[in-house]
Amino acid sequence: MKRFALLFALFSLISQAADLTITVTGIRNGNGKIAALAFTQDQGFPDRVNQAFAQAQVNAQKGTVTLTIKNVPAGKVALTVLHDEDGDGKLRKNLLGIPQEGVGMTGKPLGNRAPKFQEAVIEIKGDEKKTIALKYW
Numbered sequence: 001m002k003r004f005a006l007l008f009a010l011f012s013l014i015s016q017a018a019d020l021t022i023t024v025t026g027i028r029n030g031n032g033k034i035a036a037l038a039f040t041q042d043q044g045f046p047d048r049v050n051q052a053f054a055q056a057q058v059n060a061q062k063g064t065v066t067l068t069i070k071n072v073p074a075g076k077v078a079l080t081v082l083h084d085e086d087g088d089g090k091l092r093k094n095l096l097g098i099p100q101e102g103v104g105m106t107g108k109p110l111g112n113r114a115p116k117f118q119e120a121v122i123e124i125k126g127d128e129k130k131t132i133a134l135k136y137w
Contacts, residue, residue, distance in 0.1 A: 018071075018125075020068065020072050020077075021129045022056075023065075025134070028136055030059070032083065032086060034058050034060050037049060037080045038052055046078070054069050054071065085102075107119050107122065
């Protein structure tokens with residue numbers, strides 16, 4: 001009986017996982033990679049790659065690319081997209097903390113500061129398609 005309950009619980013978790021297909025627009029050149037990061041909590045948001053729940057990346061291409069983050073749990077998620085032009089695996093910033101590479105995210109449009117996790121959260125209920133425009137400063 002315990003095995004059945006465990007299998008049922010595991011199946012429930014798997015069936016609630018979603019694939020997020022993200023179309024990234026406004027890419028200024030084909031240098032480096034485009035990375036999409038999914039955060040389920042504010043720790044590390046918006047640009048700590050190693051603290052994202054899940055991620056996907058593709059080679060950059062001027063204009064638009066599409067990528068998919070697989071097996072994202074249903075619930076609240078904040079997405080960040082980074083154009084890692086120099087390929088160092090992190091968002092390059094100047095001395096004032098202003099990004100020197102393209103950034104985009106879900107939720108509130110980017111202003112003069114990085115949004116807080118709660119401002120970027122979207123509700124995931126199943127497979128989703130999102131379009132995120134990059135901003136360059």
